Amino acid sequence: MSDNNNNNNNNNDNNKTTLRLNYPYTKEAVKNLKAGDMVLISGKLFTGRDAVHKHLHDTQISPVNLFNQIIYHCGPVVLQNPQTKKYEVKAAGPTTSIREEPYQWEIMRDHGIVGVIGKGGMGPKTLDGLIKYGCVYFHAIGGAAQVLAEKIVSVDNVYLMELGSPEAMWELSVVDFPVVVTMDSHGYSLHEIIKRKCDQHLKQLLDHN
Amino acid sequence: MNEINVINLNSIGLKENIFNSLLELLRRTSTELTKDVTDILYKAYDDEVEGSEAKYAMKIIKDNLELAKSKSAPICQDTGTVLIYVNHPVGFPQREFMNIAKEVVIRATELGYLRQNSVNSINQKNAGNNIGLGHPSFHFEEHEHVNENEKNKIEIRIMLKGGGCENVGMQHSLPNITIKANRDLDGVKRAIIDVVAQAQGKGCSPGVLGVCIGGDRSSGQLESKHQLLRKLDDHNEDPILDKLEKEVVAIANKLEIGPMGFGGKTTLLSCKIGHLNRLPASFFVTVAYMCWVHRRQGIELDKDLKIKSWLY
Numbered sequence A: 001m002s003d004n005n006n007n008n009n010n011n012n013d014n015n016k017t018t019l020r021l022n023y024p025y026t027k028e029a030v031k032n033l034k035a036g037d038m039v040l041i042s043g044k045l046f047t048g049r050d051a052v053h054k055h056l057h058d059t060q061i062s063p064v065n066l067f068n069q070i071i072y073h074c075g076p077v078v079l080q081n082p083q084t085k086k087y088e089v090k091a092a093g094p095t096t097s098i099r100e101e102p103y104q105w106e107i108m109r110d111h112g113i114v115g116v117i118g119k120g121g122m123g124p125k126t127l128d129g130l131i132k133y134g135c136v137y138f139h140a141i142g143g144a145a146q147v148l149a150e151k152i153v154s155v156d157n158v159y160l161m162e163l164g165s166p167e168a169m170w171e172l173s174v175v176d177f178p179v180v181v182t183m184d185s186h187g188y189s190l191h192e193i194i195k196r197k198c199d200q201h202l203k204q205l206l207d208h209n
Numbered sequence B: 001m002n003e004i005n006v007i008n009l010n011s012i013g014l015k016e017n018i019f020n021s022l023l024e025l026l027r028r029t030s031t032e033l034t035k036d037v038t039d040i041l042y043k044a045y046d047d048e049v050e051g052s053e054a055k056y057a058m059k060i061i062k063d064n065l066e067l068a069k070s071k072s073a074p075i076c077q078d079t080g081t082v083l084i085y086v087n088h089p090v091g092f093p094q095r096e097f098m099n100i101a102k103e104v105v106i107r108a109t110e111l112g113y114l115r116q117n118s119v120n121s122i123n124q125k126n127a128g129n130n131i132g133l134g135h136p137s138f139h140f141e142e143h144e145h146v147n148e149n150e151k152n153k154i155e156i157r158i159m160l161k162g163g164g165c166e167n168v169g170m171q172h173s174l175p176n177i178t179i180k181a182n183r184d185l186d187g188v189k190r191a192i193i194d195v196v197a198q199a200q201g202k203g204c205s206p207g208v209l210g211v212c213i214g215g216d217r218s219s220g221q222l223e224s225k226h227q228l229l230r231k232l233d234d235h236n237e238d239p240i241l242d243k244l245e246k247e248v249v250a251i252a253n254k255l256e257i258g259p260m261g262f263g264g265k266t267t268l269l270s271c272k273i274g275h276l277n278r279l280p281a282s283f284f285v286t287v288a289y290m291c292w293v294h295r296r297q298g299i300e301l302d303k304d305l306k307i308k309s310w311l312y
């Protein structure tokens, strides 16, 4: 990854268009995505938070084939309609991703996923995994539980229910699920770029007055 | 003249009334933000540049507010720590009130206004109903009434404080060489800005800060949260702190951290600063970070303990 390339990916460019990522996802499609891209995802997502990550990492076995799939760091509020027995997602915002930092690299390696959605960004080990295994980190909008739940058009399956509902692995279909790529498969991290800019501003604002 | 008006919350009608008042307060706190907050969020949306990541994020934030309100559903699925602040007259039965408030929290959880969000720290079991040691968190204050009209006034405020933003709050002890913060107002400013810079977007920015200068470690924490109860468009009575509040917001918004840390113009919506006396040996600056989902609402009760008016 490059340390001094601040203006890759047109981060200062306004009026960028929103891109689309449609199912089935491929490594090639994901390779074209750059940090700073605004993307609407349509297709499948598999939820996974702490317990799922620990399971996938420790056992290296997934209850469903995750090859070319996306994992969403989310503990959704899901209710089952007592009549139809159908599951409905009531709230589905992202949870803090950094808690999965110990596991994410190995999960990319062992399960062949193409992307992760979460919030807050991830660390250097994950960034390295993104480059090695051709993945991207998508940032969803923290707190936007209702908008994001509306983008989920169906709950298709649930795995590892023994972990409890919020921790289980829910297979969801989404349409136009809004995210921003903040870490790409080329080693660029919007979080690092923003942090560096912030540090420069800090120096100027606090030390020259 | 000094006669104490003892309220019996267990009398049938009153109990039902206060239960319903609290439930409605909790519902509104979880599903709607108050006007002082939405005004400033909408302005932040307007300020961001068309086509930027920040505008994209603020648009979703705006849509989410409208959707949550119309569906009467939680704005964010992390419904946070439930903090209940009661300002009450002499003779107010705190323990009875706590029992009723806990029943309200259980009901609000069943109705989905609150997520099952309270976990035992030793065995990691989720209580399932949001009741456990220290939760909900109660804060009582007997008011000093100035006139006869105010004598029996009861005000209740609720704050829902999410975990992501709570995690990025900090308590600095001055002096701090790393951030060049001495024991003066410039040092205080540096300490506050350092919290914003370290948080980046992780507290679900744009955020609101509650700050306490001084106190001991625990009173500083309480006061910093208490500052978050202030209206965002108010002015600090202390001109020095008023100036500092504005300065902090201005500096923070030049850091280009932006909504969600995507870059952009609005990093901080507001900053509220209070102070407490300190020991000569300590100088704490405590910062409570609240995410854009700045959930707090309040009511004044009438003599039947029904909602008389909304405080925000």
Ligand code: SF4
Residues within 6 Å of the ligand: A093, A094, A142, A143, A144, B076, B077, B078, B079, B080, B161, B162, B163, B164, B165, B166, B203, B204, B291, B292, B293
């Ligand atoms: S920090 Fe606030 S907006 Fe973000 S997930 Fe937590 S409660 Fe929701």
